[in-house]
Amino acid sequence: MIIFLSYATSVLWRKYINTKTISGFLFPGTIVHELSHALICLSTGTTIKELNLFSSNNTGIKYDKPKVPFVFDFIIASAPIFACAALIFLIAKLLSNPIHLNNTFPHEIHFSLKGLFDLIRHLLDAAWVTLNAFWNQLHLGNIHHVLFLLAIIIFTVSMSPHRQDIKPLVIGFAVLSIILFFIEKAGVDLLKYWWWSYCIKELWVIIPLTISVLSTLLFVTLLIMGFVKGFRLTFGHKSSSK
Secondary structure (H helix, E strand, O other), X not given: OHHHHHHHHHHHHHHHOOHXXXXXXXXXXXHHHHHHHHHHHHHOOOOEEEEEOOOOOOOEEEEOOOOOHHHHHHHHHHHHHHHHHHHHHHHHHHOOOOOOOOOOOOOOOOOOHXXXXXXXXHHHHHHHHHHHHHHHHOOOOOHHHHHHHHHHHHHHHOOOOOHHHHHHHHHHHHHHHHHHHHHHXXXXXXXXXXXXXXXXXXXXXXXXXXXXXXXXXXXXXHHHHXXXXXXXXXXXXXXXXX
């Protein structure tokens, strides 16, 4: 959901809004996005052929085929998602958690077909609750709230993958889910390890927040696009007829 929501929002923004304006607004997220790709490339021994951070026309990274194609492709492609999520988490901590969100993880969820649908249901419910809690607690007169709002907009949209990264991301997360399924079936309870439990609980806060923010941004973007097109069709034809 995050992959496709962020990609759709980013594409629409860059297509229908001034490119320089969007690039400037998303610049901090772009830096994190591309540097996270670069860091994982260096960590996996993948050769970076080109890295542009400050070029308005060709910002991005190009690298050779990784040594372990499928695994490293997925790790490199997914790096910006986790990097942006980690930065949202860090900014929230630095701003003393301006928006208090529920981090209750549904422990009854198991890796099975029913568990998958239950998890999706819990996730959508959490996204809706998070959206309501966020807007109810948001005070635009509070500088911490404004900074946090700008940060989550910038870094959630900046999670958007490059077009060529979508396939390895979808396949990679599917394979990762299957691996977790078999770990669960083998009787290994990962939640008993504090580091895994901590990461899951914090991700459970960030994921619904990200989905709720991206869904709102995409909805508002489509609404404005529809209004503008309707306005142009209505008044444009009248002007041309005159």
